[in-house]
Amino acid sequence: MGVWALLLALVLLLWAGVLLAFARPLVARWREPVLRCPVLVIESDDWGAGSLAQKEALARLSALLQGVRDLHGRAAVMTLGVVLEVPDGARIAASGGKEYHALPLTDARFEGVRRAMLDGIQSGVFVPQLHGQCHYWPAAVTAVAQTDGVVRDWLCATDLAATEDLPSHLQSRWVDARSLPSRTLPVDAIQHAVAAEAQAYHAVFGEQPQVAVATTFVWTDAVEAAWRDAGVNVIITPGRRATCRNTRGQPACVDASMLTGECSLAGQVYLVRDVYFEPALGHAPQRVMEGLQSRSVQGRACLVETHRFNFLRAPEASCAALESALQQALAACPAVRFTSPLELANALLARDADWVETRLRQRLRAWRARLDEIPRFRRIAQLSGLALPLRLLGGAA
Numbered sequence: 001m002g003v004w005a006l007l008l009a010l011v012l013l014l015w016a017g018v019l020l021a022f023a024r025p026l027v028a029r030w031r032e033p034v035l036r037c038p039v040l041v042i043e044s045d046d047w048g049a050g051s052l053a054q055k056e057a058l059a060r061l062s063a064l065l066q067g068v069r070d071l072h073g074r075a076a077v078m079t080l081g082v083v084l085e086v087p088d089g090a091r092i093a094a095s096g097g098k099e100y101h102a103l104p105l106t107d108a109r110f111e112g113v114r115r116a117m118l119d120g121i122q123s124g125v126f127v128p129q130l131h132g133q134c135h136y137w138p139a140a141v142t143a144v145a146q147t148d149g150v151v152r153d154w155l156c157a158t159d160l161a162a163t164e165d166l167p168s169h170l171q172s173r174w175v176d177a178r179s180l181p182s183r184t185l186p187v188d189a190i191q192h193a194v195a196a197e198a199q200a201y202h203a204v205f206g207e208q209p210q211v212a213v214a215t216t217f218v219w220t221d222a223v224e225a226a227w228r229d230a231g232v233n234v235i236i237t238p239g240r241r242a243t244c245r246n247t248r249g250q251p252a253c254v255d256a257s258m259l260t261g262e263c264s265l266a267g268q269v270y271l272v273r274d275v276y277f278e279p280a281l282g283h284a285p286q287r288v289m290e291g292l293q294s295r296s297v298q299g300r301a302c303l304v305e306t307h308r309f310n311f312l313r314a315p316e317a318s319c320a321a322l323e324s325a326l327q328q329a330l331a332a333c334p335a336v337r338f339t340s341p342l343e344l345a346n347a348l349l350a351r352d353a354d355w356v357e358t359r360l361r362q363r364l365r366a367w368r369a370r371l372d373e374i375p376r377f378r379r380i381a382q383l384s385g386l387a388l389p390l391r392l393l394g395g396a397a
């Protein structure tokens with residue numbers, strides 16, 4: 001008897017040690033709100049200044065989204081991460097490639113693109129959010145163009161520029177990547193730039209941006225503080241924050257990781273977008289449905305990233321894939337809700353009882369489903385036997 005009691009005490013002690021060692025991520029996942037029903041948002045970046053073919057692509061997407069509705073009759077929502085300028089190639093070329101000039105989204109030639117965005121907003125299927133004044137830091141691109149012929153040709157082209165064609169590291173707006181590793185931008189330059197882009201956003205959409213998503217997911221505390229001053233309350237993240245481009249040009253210097261509902265230093269709410277669906281790259285529609293299912297088990301919203309290029313390079317196939325993805329999601333999760341990031345963030349903040357689960361059993365079940373993502377925890381829980389009692393939490397899945 002004494003031996004068994006001692007063994008039991010040792011096991012309990014071991015489990016307590018494991019739980020203590022992982023206390024931080026375990027508690028964070030317990031505090032993260034649990035959603036009562038599946039939630040799906042399609043997030044699409046890079047729209048705005050640029051190719052005039054966007055007009056037709058946006059009209060097609062708007063019609064498609066209006067045709068897919070959730071149980072509440074709400075049409076599927078696609079956010080538009082908006083870019084507010086591209087280079088004015090002719091003027092830059094006239095300066096010998098030395099001076100940067102911008103072609104803003106308010107320019108008359110973008111009338112059709114603006115109209116298509118605003119029509120979709122009016123119809124309730126598009127929700128704009130701030131992606132950036134431009135998809136690069138102008139001084140960095142201009143500096144590189146002095147020695148790099150490809151970048152120079154891109155900057156001086158008379159066709160409307162596609163920022164997708166820039167070298168990846170130059171597509172980050174919030175670092176100076178003229179040389180690698182990138183350098184931090186001066187805080188006052190960031191403040192200036194954000195204030196200007198919030199104004200430019202207002203000129204097109206008639207309101208301040210409330211949601212922001214950094215280009216290439218590289219941004220810093222200083223950017224968040226400037227966003228707050230410009231009225232941004234919600235930040236879309238991939239769950240971690242990269243703050244530089246390393247010597248190989250990749251996003252790096254990760255200084256923070258975040259879960260949905262956590263707050264930035266400046267006070268914004270973070271949301272996590274971590275399902276990738278780029279049909280033009282061969283991603284199958286099931287990806288969205290599977291992403292929605294797994295996040296629903298975790299009590300999380302499914303934010304799906306898909307870029308403009310899908311709908312410009314392969315419009316028909318990409319629209320068909322998106323429609324199929326939405327239909328499959330509806331079939332697999334009939335209770336799914338279509339919504340916008342701002343509505344979602346507001347519901348989380350208000351702990352809205354329509355959205356946020358309060359029942360213990362359901363919360364425990366979602367929490368348990370979140371634990372597998374904690375690095376090393378799953379393996380250690382299995383080795384120590386802790387996985388067994390955890391599996392019993394909240395009843396059978």
Ligand SMILES: [Zn+2]
Nearest residue numbers: 045046215216
């Ligand atoms: Zn982008």
